[in-house]
Amino acid sequence: MEVMGRHCGYLALVAALASGASWVFIPEAPPEENWEDKFCDFLAQERQLGRRLNIIIVAEGAIDVNGSPITATGVQQLITSRLKFDTRVTVLGHVQRGGSPSAFDRILSTRMGAEAVLALMEATPETPACVVSLDGNQTVRVPLMQCVERTQMVQKAMNAKKFDLAQRLRGRSFQSNLFTYKSLRKLRPPPASACNPEGTCQKPFxxxxxxxxxxxxxxxxxxxxxxxxxxxxxxxxxxxxxxxxxxxxxxxxxxxxxxxxxxxxxxxxxxxxxxxxxxxxxxxxxxxxxxxxxxxxxxxxxxxxxxxxxxxxxxxxxxxxxxxxxxxxxxxxxxxxxxxxxxxxGCDTALNEIADICDRIKQSATGTKRRVFVVETMGGHCGYLATLSGLAGGADAAYIFEEPFGIKDLQNDVIHIRAKIKDGVQRGLIIRNEKANSNYTTDFIHQLYSEEGKDTFTCRKNVLGHMQQGGxxxxxxxxxxxxxxxxxxxxxxxxxxxxxxxxxxxxxxxxxxxxxxxxxxxxxxxxxxxxxxxxxxxxxPKQQWWLKLRPLLRIMAKHESQYEMEGINLKSVESTDESDDVVLQAGVGIQ
Incomplete structure (x- = not known):
């Protein structure tokens, strides 16, 4: 299967990890000399172990150590000529660009957009150009020219066949993905002398x-x-x-x-x-x-x-x-x-499920005209799902346990959404965490919106339940x-x-x-x-990082709120000397 990535193997590498692919070809980590022999031997061993299906992922810019291109068609011809295995080629092409954005992409773009506005408002004619990016769950501002120089350094490193340097320049996330994939791909079942087919090994632990x-x-x-x-x-x-x-x-x-x-x-x-x-x-x-x-x-x-x-x-x-x-x-x-x-x-999968369901609910509300939906999410007393799905789904309000609310807050939200609908908005979306408040239940909020907005809109409720755990x-x-x-x-x-x-x-x-x-x-x-x-x-937990996104949710729904600057100004792009994955125990770093 050929995926996009003419100059970067990120898509191919992450897809290989997510699908359990047998082999992946990317430009930053070309196969060794005589890779054809090792590749075919690997597939033959896989078949002997009983694996009937192998997925090979090829980035469109994949090369060998000599810089010669590796193509999906070439890999197919190699397999069929040497191993006689039935092989098919799929070139994904531009279908990779289509479809609805994931919950992560929606939240990321919202946070980046907000940070970009703040960066522009603070900028002066002397302020260097910056790139708004994400470091873990923290938005950061990185000098633009350093990003450009680093990108150029990756290609120069690959042209000079310094592939280890190219991998480090891609960043710690790329290195971590590559290390994990290589660790799993190199594994073979232990020999029969060490472990039997049932999984019992001779080591005494x-x-x-x-x-x-x-x-x-x-x-x-x-x-x-x-x-x-x-x-x-x-x-x-x-x-x-x-x-x-x-x-x-x-x-x-x-x-x-x-x-x-x-x-x-x-x-x-x-x-x-x-x-x-x-x-x-x-x-x-x-x-x-x-x-x-x-x-x-x-x-x-x-x-x-x-x-x-x-x-x-x-x-x-x-x-x-x-x-x-x-x-x-x-x-x-x-x-x-x-x-x-x-x-x-599991929380990312659940967020995607909720965002997808909210899209369908909003479509229904828009088609019906002037309708508000009250949606209940899971999460116990933790409002993570309600807050992040509200940000991803364009909710007008999200009620959670960590942010106490009363009847006046509910009344103000009803007045706000009623004014929006009178101004031409055709639908509304309210999200409530299942244990946001023992008195202001989903039924109560649904009845309140139904009564107070009856001259302007209709209201329906939807309890998502266990469909959030599936898939x-x-x-x-x-x-x-x-x-x-x-x-x-x-x-x-x-x-x-x-x-x-x-x-x-x-x-x-x-x-x-x-x-x-x-x-x-x-x-x-x-x-x-x-x-x-x-x-x-x-x-x-007593401290939760995502609570700082609550004001942004209110602002996007046209409420008055104060959104504090989230981004950190980085003076330089991360060092290539930093370890890719560090495990800390009691304050001591262990690589």
Missing amino acids: NLAVMNIGAPAAGMNACMRAFVRIAQTAGYTVLGIIDGFEGLCEDNVRPISWMEVHNWVGQGGSNIGTKRILASEKGYEDVANKLKQHNVHGLLVIGGFEAFHSVLKMAEMREKFDGFCIPMMVIPCTISNNVPGTDFSL APSPFDRNLGTKFGCRAAEYLSKQVSESVVDGKTFTAPGTASVLGVVRRQMIVTPMAVLGSITDFKYRI
């Missing part, structure tokens, strides 16, 4: 994985990467079916290499997930079962239930030595309410889940090897932690640190 909480997109992609990285290192990976309930019922089995083959693009949880906490099954029983199944390291993928359970298990180590093992939580919930990370697995994971969640799984396997393997000495386990504070992404770095934060910055009553 077992790593276990379970899912806790509601299902969310990205769980399976994370488990796929975790299983393959861990098995390559010689660890048996035990899948705990249906969380703590399955553990207490001995529903535990090894996960094999080929079992996770197609998991990257599958939604939900293939090993089952439940909201049952460790406390509900009894800490003593859970600890005994972990010892019984000889678990030396535990990965828990899930939402706030997973975070809370592992936190309590770590606190119970003095009572139950079954918990004296390295434990890690990977946040995976559409609510995005787990402390220690800016983004949880295939977005490319963002697939890639983030893959990166999380790789880092978790590497980190837990290191923790197990360091914490088990002469049969005795040492449990430092960092051996119970959360792996998250903060700005654009992967951060490992000890549970003890996160417990103090968490509101356990409402199951949300």
